[in-house]
Amino acid sequence: MTVLLFTLVLLAGAILAGFLGSLTGLGGAVILIPLLTLVFKVDIHYAIGTSLIAVIGTSSGAAAAYVKEGITNIRLGMFLEIATTAGAVLGSFLIVYTPANIITVIFGFVLIFSAVMTVRKKTLHIETEDKSKMAAMLRLNSSYPDKGEQIDYKIRHVPAGFFMMIGAGALSSLLGIGAGAFKVLAMDNVMRIPFKVSTTTSNFMIGVTAAAGTAAYLHRGYIDPVLTFPVVVGVLAGSIFGSRILIGSDTKKLRVVFSILISIIAIEMIYKGLKGH
Amino acid sequence: MDQKSVRAGQDKDMEQVMGNLLRYGVILAAIVASAGGIMYLVLHGGDAQPSYAIFNGEPERYKSLQGVLQGVKVFDTSSIMQLGVLLLIATPIARILFSILSFMREKDYLYVIISTIVILIIAFSLFNGLGG
Numbered sequence: 001m002t003v004l005l006f007t008l009v010l011l012a013g014a015i016l017a018g019f020l021g022s023l024t025g026l027g028g029a030v031i032l033i034p035l036l037t038l039v040f041k042v043d044i045h046y047a048i049g050t051s052l053i054a055v056i057g058t059s060s061g062a063a064a065a066y067v068k069e070g071i072t073n074i075r076l077g078m079f080l081e082i083a084t085t086a087g088a089v090l091g092s093f094l095i096v097y098t099p100a101n102i103i104t105v106i107f108g109f110v111l112i113f114s115a116v117m118t119v120r121k122k123t124l125h126i127e128t129e130d131k132s133k134m135a136a137m138l139r140l141n142s143s144y145p146d147k148g149e150q151i152d153y154k155i156r157h158v159p160a161g162f163f164m165m166i167g168a169g170a171l172s173s174l175l176g177i178g179a180g181a182f183k184v185l186a187m188d189n190v191m192r193i194p195f196k197v198s199t200t201t202s203n204f205m206i207g208v209t210a211a212a213g214t215a216a217y218l219h220r221g222y223i224d225p226v227l228t229f230p231v232v233v234g235v236l237a238g239s240i241f242g243s244r245i246l247i248g249s250d251t252k253k254l255r256v257v258f259s260i261l262i263s264i265i266a267i268e269m270i271y272k273g274l275k276g277h
Numbered sequence: 278m279d280q281k282s283v284r285a286g287q288d289k290d291m292e293q294v295m296g297n298l299l300r301y302g303v304i305l306a307a308i309v310a311s312a313g314g315i316m317y318l319v320l321h322g323g324d325a326q327p328s329y330a331i332f333n334g335e336p337e338r339y340k341s342l343q344g345v346l347q348g349v350k351v352f353d354t355s356s357i358m359q360l361g362v363l364l365l366i367a368t369p370i371a372r373i374l375f376s377i378l379s380f381m382r383e384k385d386y387l388y389v390i391i392s393t394i395v396i397l398i399i400a401f402s403l404f405n406g407l408g409g
Contacts, residue, residue, distance in 0.1 A: 002323055005326070045332045053362055060368050065296065068293055089401065207372070220334065226355065230314070232306075
């Protein structure tokens with residue numbers, strides 16, 4: 001295959017990954033990593049480096065819009081970024097000592113978890129009682145606009161949420177993903193944040209977390225320009241296209257079908273990893 | 278205006294600037310990477326595809342800001358692509374630096390400290406790193 005053909009095929013694959021990733025809410029990376037490793041036979045380290053760069057692009061692009069709408073809780077994001085970036089540094093350390101096949105197995109399990117998270121029923125939490133002293137001290141309680149109204153909410157269990165974010169950050173750099181599903185889990189179920197706020201704030205943190213991971217990978221040589229260029233441009237284009245279509249469309253069926261598909265890929269990755277391939 | 282709505286107004290400004298910063302950072306990075314990428318393909322499109330099946334690590338010139346800038350100076354197309362990548366990494370980092378400035382303007386020193394800690398963690402990863 002020539003460089004030109006390779007680039008074009010990779011670009012097409014990345015567009016598809018970005019498109020499906022934004023349409024299903026799974027993110028481009030969970031599709032990109034299997035695509036790069038299973039289809040293009042790219043070593044997992046290059047795949048992780050490349051994917052993390054794409055993650056920075058899509059999350060920053062999306063965060064730009066959410067921040068302007070005033071949905072993102074910037075203080076909460078900044079505070080939790082201490083945990084996610086520290087976790088990312090931890091993950092970039094762990095990757096050195098984790099054999100490639102173990103990374104593949106962990107990736108498979110995370111994939112299944114993410115698939116389950118996208119089809120689960122969402123319950124809207126709006127806590128109005130000021131129960132957490134820490135949330136008040138850190139001024140994390142805020143409000144967000146919904147259908148022309150400003151809705152107040154309070155945040156709970158700050159330390160537990162903070163510790164879960166360390167784990168989410170570690171997974172982000174260990175696997176080259178945004179780990180949005182874990183961030184949302186911590187914010188929705190533990191910190192009791194309304195999901196509109198948790199998904200946008202998670203997205204806000206993803207770029208910074210991925211930047212912390214890639215900072216380490218850059219000087220370790222995980223990031224190759226010839227591989228990164230088509231992937232980043234493709235994922236960005238695909239996700240912009242996906243988010244345009246997303247507005248006003250019902251994606252429930254798509255998410256279910258896609259989650260099943262993703263789970264099959266996940267099982268293949270776990271099997272290959274355990275076989276020591 | 279009371280104290281609270283002054284702060285809310287400042288937060289609104291911060292949100293607008295932050296949104297633009299992120300958007301233009303990504304656009305600039307994509308333009309630079311694409312410019313380098315297209316020139317690279319014109320020059321090397323017919324070459325055989327490099328293999329990524331075995332991890333060898335990248336050459337030194339792609340691994341640091343100085344290395345990339347040196348390549349850009351002599352118009353090396355891969356280095357221009359890599360510069361686009363560096364701009365993308367710099368985008369969220371610039372967002373934190375901007376937060377520090379706006380929290381300072383709001384005299385919200387707790388969040389100046391929090392944002393500074395995040396920057397220090399990233400700097401640690403960038404310049405030193407664990408197990409690098």
